[in-house]
Amino acid sequence: MRRVLAVDDTRSMLGLLVECLEDGGHTVFAASDGREALAALDTHRPDIVITDLNMPNMTGLEFIEAARQRPEGRFVPMILLTTETAQELKDEARRIQASGWLCKPFDPDQILDLVDQLT
Amino acid sequence: MDQDEDYKDLFFTECDELLGELQDHLTQMNDGERGSEVLNAAFRAVHSIKGGAAAFGLDALTNFTHGFETVMDDCRAGRVQVDGTSLPVLLRASDMMLELLEHSRNGGALRQAEVHVVAQSLAALAGGGQPPAGSAPMDDDLQDEPDEATADTVTVQFRPGRTFLTSGHDPLRMLRSADRIGLAEVRIAGDLPALADLDPLACPWSWTMSFVEAESATLRDFFSIYDLCAEIDGIPTVGAPPSIPMQIAKASRNATPPMTGLGYTKSLRVPLDRIDRLVNLVGEIVITQATVAQEMSQTRQGSDDMLEHSIDALSRQVREMQDSVMAIRAQPIKSVFSRMPRIVRDLCATLKREVRIEVSGEDTEVDTSVIEELVEPLTHMIRNAMDHGIESPEERLAAGKPRDGVLRLTAQHRGERVLITLEDDGRGIDRDRVVAVALERGLIATAAGLSTEDIDNLIFLPGFSTASRVSSVSGRGVGMDVVKRKIQALGGRCLTRSTPGQGTRFQVTLPLTLAVLEGMIVEVSGERYVVPLSAVIEAIQLCESNMEHLHNGQVLVARRGEYLPVYELPELFGDDLPPDATRRNMAIIVDTETSGQVGLLVDRLIGQRQVVLKGLEANFKPITGISGATILGDGRVALILDVPSLIERQKHARRQQPQHRKETA
Amino acid sequence: MTPNASPLTPSDAEPSRLSDSSDTRQFLSFVVNKSSYGVGIEDVREIRQWMQTTTLPNQPKHILGVLNLRGSIVSIQDLRIRLGAPAPQPVETNVIVIVQAGERRVGLLVDAVSDILTLRAEDIQPVPASRGRNDTEAMLLSLAVSGETMVGIIDLNRVMDHAMADPVDV
Numbered sequence: 001m002r003r004v005l006a007v008d009d010t011r012s013m014l015g016l017l018v019e020c021l022e023d024g025g026h027t028v029f030a031a032s033d034g035r036e037a038l039a040a041l042d043t044h045r046p047d048i049v050i051t052d053l054n055m056p057n058m059t060g061l062e063f064i065e066a067a068r069q070r071p072e073g074r075f076v077p078m079i080l081l082t083t084e085t086a087q088e089l090k091d092e093a094r095r096i097q098a099s100g101w102l103c104k105p106f107d108p109d110q111i112l113d114l115v116d117q118l119t
Numbered sequence: 120m121d122q123d124e125d126y127k128d129l130f131f132t133e134c135d136e137l138l139g140e141l142q143d144h145l146t147q148m149n150d151g152e153r154g155s156e157v158l159n160a161a162f163r164a165v166h167s168i169k170g171g172a173a174a175f176g177l178d179a180l181t182n183f184t185h186g187f188e189t190v191m192d193d194c195r196a197g198r199v200q201v202d203g204t205s206l207p208v209l210l211r212a213s214d215m216m217l218e219l220l221e222h223s224r225n226g227g228a229l230r231q232a233e234v235h236v237v238a239q240s241l242a243a244l245a246g247g248g249q250p251p252a253g254s255a256p257m258d259d260d261l262q263d264e265p266d267e268a269t270a271d272t273v274t275v276q277f278r279p280g281r282t283f284l285t286s287g288h289d290p291l292r293m294l295r296s297a298d299r300i301g302l303a304e305v306r307i308a309g310d311l312p313a314l315a316d317l318d319p320l321a322c323p324w325s326w327t328m329s330f331v332e333a334e335s336a337t338l339r340d341f342f343s344i345y346d347l348c349a350e351i352d353g354i355p356t357v358g359a360p361p362s363i364p365m366q367i368a369k370a371s372r373n374a375t376p377p378m379t380g381l382g383y384t385k386s387l388r389v390p391l392d393r394i395d396r397l398v399n400l401v402g403e404i405v406i407t408q409a410t411v412a413q414e415m416s417q418t419r420q421g422s423d424d425m426l427e428h429s430i431d432a433l434s435r436q437v438r439e440m441q442d443s444v445m446a447i448r449a450q451p452i453k454s455v456f457s458r459m460p461r462i463v464r465d466l467c468a469t470l471k472r473e474v475r476i477e478v479s480g481e482d483t484e485v486d487t488s489v490i491e492e493l494v495e496p497l498t499h500m501i502r503n504a505m506d507h508g509i510e511s512p513e514e515r516l517a518a519g520k521p522r523d524g525v526l527r528l529t530a531q532h533r534g535e536r537v538l539i540t541l542e543d544d545g546r547g548i549d550r551d552r553v554v555a556v557a558l559e560r561g562l563i564a565t566a567a568g569l570s571t572e573d574i575d576n577l578i579f580l581p582g583f584s585t586a587s588r589v590s591s592v593s594g595r596g597v598g599m600d601v602v603k604r605k606i607q608a609l610g611g612r613c614l615t616r617s618t619p620g621q622g623t624r625f626q627v628t629l630p631l632t633l634a635v636l637e638g639m640i641v642e643v644s645g646e647r648y649v650v651p652l653s654a655v656i657e658a659i660q661l662c663e664s665n666m667e668h669l670h671n672g673q674v675l676v677a678r679r680g681e682y683l684p685v686y687e688l689p690e691l692f693g694d695d696l697p698p699d700a701t702r703r704n705m706a707i708i709v710d711t712e713t714s715g716q717v718g719l720l721v722d723r724l725i726g727q728r729q730v731v732l733k734g735l736e737a738n739f740k741p742i743t744g745i746s747g748a749t750i751l752g753d754g755r756v757a758l759i760l761d762v763p764s765l766i767e768r769q770k771h772a773r774r775q776q777p778q779h780r781k782e783t784a
Numbered sequence: 785m786t787p788n789a790s791p792l793t794p795s796d797a798e799p800s801r802l803s804d805s806s807d808t809r810q811f812l813s814f815v816v817n818k819s820s821y822g823v824g825i826e827d828v829r830e831i832r833q834w835m836q837t838t839t840l841p842n843q844p845k846h847i848l849g850v851l852n853l854r855g856s857i858v859s860i861q862d863l864r865i866r867l868g869a870p871a872p873q874p875v876e877t878n879v880i881v882i883v884q885a886g887e888r889r890v891g892l893l894v895d896a897v898s899d900i901l902t903l904r905a906e907d908i909q910p911v912p913a914s915r916g917r918n919d920t921e922a923m924l925l926s927l928a929v930s931g932e933t934m935v936g937i938i939d940l941n942r943v944m945d946h947a948m949a950d951p952v953d954v
Contacts, residue, residue: 013167083169114344
């Protein structure tokens with residue numbers, strides 16, 4: 001059972017993700033934008049973060065970049081889960097030290113396997 | 120899965136909002152607004168819809184939206200100008216999305232040609248290279264080819280990049296995970312630099328991994344996540360992705376919509392107050408019908424079979440109608456239970472406990488009026504269990520228990536009631552402490568004669584709360600006594616049972632509905648009262664031969680070989696006995712669940728009826744012993760008795776004054 | 785349902801804070817213990833003849849019980865007792881004035897209903913500052929003069945609160 005931080009600004013997507021993870025027996029914290037996610041990161045110290053990319057106020061990339069600056073976020077696996085595929089975005093993700101890139105729509109089993117694999 | 124349906128519904132609701140936002144933004148753009156904020160917001164709206172559409176397998180919508188999204192992306196990046204040429208296309212696309220959404224939601228025909236035309240216009244805007252229908256996503260392919268040959272041995276070369284470690288990866292973890300998918304051998308290359316040159320954040324090694332009998336798809340999935348920060352060679356590739364023309368063809372052919380054309384949604388959202396009005400109205404009809412039946416039975420000539428028959432039919436139909444209306448208000452308790460895991464998690468963080476909660480019986484249906492009221496007491500119960508009941512992980516391990524505490528929350532129907540249980544495997548109730556606190560606060564006079572069960576239930580006494588410090592979790596003064604009050608206000612009961620060292624169980628019973636009750640109507644000193652029929656065992660006539668008078672004033676009645684205590688209602692209320700009390704010779708035997716069977720003296724029985732509960736709370740604090748009121752056939756109010764509470768209070772009072780003597784006339 | 789019009793400013797306010805003289809308000813006046821009292825007309829829901837109430841157990845004397853008012857259950861208070869006088873059993877000639885303050889509704893038993901008064905702001909005075917108010921004055925919001933009569937304007941919040949005040953249980 002891991003502690004997962006799930007971030008997505010779309011309620012239904014977030015709901016699906018949270019549910020998928022909870023069904024897998026994990027403890028899930030949810031946030032709907034980068035700022036909330038940063039706060040949740042500090043408060044809950046998750047074992048892994050799964051975040052959407054396009055979000056208002058602070059994108060997933062900006063969030064990861066900020067998170068990596070904080071002691072709580074330095075070595076935590078942080079995965080982007082998005083429909084975007086552009087290479088520039090992936091390059092940016094690499095630059096800010098995101099752990100990985102996963103495409104939406106996600107397969108619940110794959111997400112769970114990923115959590116096991118990376119934590 | 121049911122839950123997916125819920126999320127799908129939620130998604131459609133969100134799409135309505137998103138589409139609204141999109142249309143707003145497009146309107147602004149149409150009015151001349153070109154700022155990046157508006158463009159970004161418009162993009163995001165389309166992007167979110169696409170994401171959801173893809174997740175729920177709504178192909179037509181996904182494909183169209185993808186093309187739309189591409190154009191919006193181009194717009195916000197400046198690659199496409201927002202002007203008199205592009206705006207009309209965007210607006211049409213937005214309209215088209217509306218149609219596609221409707222189609223995805225409710226089935227029905229879709230103007231495929233139109234869709235295609237608009238999609239083409241979008242593609243034209245985006246410039247060459249972008250197909251109108253979605254290109255296959257790079258990595259995770261929706262149409263994953265199922266059959267892949269499993270190579271016998273696959274060798275993968277893994278070269279971590281500069282940021283491998285700082286991106287949150289761990290070589291050991293990776294190898295362990297790889298082990299689970301068939302890792303046979305690892306060979307490491309590279310050298311650890313001298314200490315002076317060592318950069319602890321850089322991984323100096325690379326390694327070669329050999330897999331035996333691993334499926335290519337598994338390997339691809341496994342390694343794909345390291346794409347950003349490692350170079351990986353040797354993974355078997357998938358066959359050619361579905362060609363783009365095929366995608367277009369698919370989109371325009373428009374395969375069967377995901378929603379099997381049900382036409383309309385299977386459910387309806389109804390404002391609660393409409394249902395409440397209906398419930399009230401039906402309640403009135405029940406009363407009126409009862410009146411008619413009563414008048415009928417009093418004036419009936421005996422020969423009017425037709426009328427009698429009709430009245431019976433009316434009775435039956437009204438009853439059925441009431442059951443149906445009540446069922447409308449019934450909801451699975453899931454909506455309350457589903458909030459509990461979150462609460463447990465938050466508390467785990469705050470209290471530094473490791474607790475998991477197991478929930479069952481979420482489908483148990485309960486009246487809406489009860490559901491809303493349950494969240495608070497349940498939350499308090501859980502807080503209480505986690506704060507006081509479940510030990511810290513260290514304590515648990517020391518006690519030989521598993522590190523994780525367990526909470527079990529269940530709901531089930533039991534007769535006319537709903538039974539909700541919260542059980543923990545914690546340290547149980549500290550009985551000595553409970554007694555000490557109860558004595559200290561003057562809640563009991565003495566601990567003598569209290570059974571362990573009695574002691575456990577002392578925590579429900581008003582003013583109890585053992586929190587010696589204001590716990591930020593349990594809050595000031597929110598003790599189990601408050602929980603019990605709340606439950607009682609709902610017409611329910613609270614019990615607890617505990618085994619020291621092993622855990623505690625809280626049991627809450629609630630009426631299935633707060634709205635209607637089968638009752639027995641009795642008359643005491645000119646006032647009429649209703650006793651819930653589910654609690655009534657029988658009515659018996661009292662005479663000297665079956666009565667016993669104890670020296671402390673208590674009266675007992677013999678029934679089937681047992682002696683049961685008999686009470687005067689005014690005394691239970693704490694009022695004086697009216698002068699006609701001695702003439703009462705009828706008692707109804709009531710099962711109080713917690714205090715056994717008791718007799719209640721009445722003047723006469725009036726009858727059995729289904730009554731509609733009316734609230735008293737608007738004007739009063741809850742009165743012990745009265746769980747509500749109803750309006751009888753003649754328009755007058757009758758109070759509904761909560762005999763168990765009255766008896767409990769009586770017992771409690773008695774315990775405080777063991778010398779108490781009742782003066783019987 | 786008319787929104788709950790705020791009652792007159794509390795009795796310790798300056799009379800000049802009540803708006804200009806063109807402002808008038810209507811009150812229902814009634815007789816209790818041979819004195820005149822009133823409530824804002826907008827707070828009155830209904831006037832009824834006395835009916836036998838259903839007694840509530842363990843209540844202070846002024847709570848007579850509850851009545852069915854077209855499907856809702858409304859508690860009835862004996863205003864005579866609230867205003868400090870002992871009261872005989874209600875009879876048919878007694879009247880119940882159903883008033884509403886906010887969400888709560890209550891019936892007030894009075895001796896008789898008098899009239900609808902139209903009062904101007906300057907007709908209404910605060911209750912004299914408490915030099916030890918008696919029961920009666922404690923129930924009043926303000927005092928009004930109508931012709932030659934003093935009319936005590938009832939503080940409905942007081943009325944409601946006292947219905948909840950006494951704990952009825954352990």
